[in-house]
Amino acid sequence: MISFPNAKINLGLHITSKRKDGFHDIETCMVPIPLCDALEMIIDNKKTTFTTSGLQVPGDPKDNLILKAYQLLKKDFPNLPQLSIHLHKNIPIGAGLGGGSADAAFALNLMNNLFDLILDDFFLEEYAAKLGSDCPFFIENTAKIAKGRGELLEPVELDLKGTHLVLINPGIHIGTKEAYAGVTPAAPKVKLEAILVDKSRWKDELVNDFEKSIFPNHPEIAAIKEKLYENGAYYAAMSGSGSSVFGLFDEKPGQMDWKESYFHVEVKL
Ligand SMILES: C[C@@](CO)(OP(=O)(O)O)[C@H](O)COP(=O)(O)OP(=O)(O)OC[C@H]1O[C@@H](n2ccc(N)nc2=O)[C@H](O)[C@@H]1O
Numbered sequence: 001m002i003s004f005p006n007a008k009i010n011l012g013l014h015i016t017s018k019r020k021d022g023f024h025d026i027e028t029c030m031v032p033i034p035l036c037d038a039l040e041m042i043i044d045n046k047k048t049t050f051t052t053s054g055l056q057v058p059g060d061p062k063d064n065l066i067l068k069a070y071q072l073l074k075k076d077f078p079n080l081p082q083l084s085i086h087l088h089k090n091i092p093i094g095a096g097l098g099g100g101s102a103d104a105a106f107a108l109n110l111m112n113n114l115f116d117l118i119l120d121d122f123f124l125e126e127y128a129a130k131l132g133s134d135c136p137f138f139i140e141n142t143a144k145i146a147k148g149r150g151e152l153l154e155p156v157e158l159d160l161k162g163t164h165l166v167l168i169n170p171g172i173h174i175g176t177k178e179a180y181a182g183v184t185p186a187a188p189k190v191k192l193e194a195i196l197v198d199k200s201r202w203k204d205e206l207v208n209d210f211e212k213s214i215f216p217n218h219p220e221i222a223a224i225k226e227k228l229y230e231n232g233a234y235y236a237a238m239s240g241s242g243s244s245v246f247g248l249f250d251e252k253p254g255q256m257d258w259k260e261s262y263f264h265v266e267v268k269l
């Protein structure tokens, strides 16, 4: 069985307080975008194997979130068969696009279907929250407001149909933990939901709190955002903890020149 875990972008991201458990409370709108990995799982009678192709995933394959998802379910369903798992990695890694979290959540959904576990989304999101703060979002995989450490999801009305998305990743690695450590939490002045309903307010008011601490240290990332605006984006921002930056356009944008080393994708939503 095969599935295609997709990336996300964050529309606004407030880091509101530091919690006792070391995490931060946040408020963000997460939106799935059509930039995908491919994940295949086949029942194997001999042993569980995990292989990858495409972009190189850092770290020991044993620590991959997909295997962690398998082990998590196996604890509660000890009779799960062995699996031959293959991941083709296409979503830039450590890029604020949630690719690892998407792989883990899609792995849970895939195993639920493959093994007829009949787990509903509530339980799948509970499992997903054990794998990462961003993971539960990818279970239903529709635009949501995420609160708490990212696992408390609320529906949001958002119509981006027809919008052209330009996504740039300059390949600057920013660790999520370090990015959070660089931010001074603060309650937002205006509620995210109030800004989201009116696109004309986005450019001036829809803020990703990580930009304030990351842009001064990485002017190259700030310059990408600026260039997207110069080329007619109605909104541009860094996604999550970076370093990916996206621009939203009403019309298909003209040719923009980016450094050859940059990852660059353009899609109509
Ligand atoms: C910043 C965001 C915004 O959507 O996305 P990315 O930029 O990673 O894609 C997320 O909060 C990333 O969530 P995720 O990548 O799942 O983080 P986790 O694995 O749960 O946590 C990694 C580390 O980030 C910090 N962390 C994460 C989430 C949170 N609400 N507060 C935190 O302080 C913690 O130090 C934690 O040890």
Ligand SMILES: Nc1ncnc2c1ncn2[C@@H]1O[C@H](COP(=O)(O)OP(=O)(O)O)[C@@H](O)[C@H]1O
Binding pocket: 057, 058, 059, 063, 064, 065, 066, 087, 092, 093, 094, 095, 096, 097, 098, 099, 100, 101, 103, 104, 176, 240, 241, 242
């Ligand atoms: N399937 C996976 N794909 C990508 N990264 C993974 C995966 N499993 C574990 N990881 C680890 O998670 C880290 C960040 O993952 P990723 O989701 O790409 O970043 P971000 O949270 O910035 O969107 C990587 O450095 C990698 O070591």
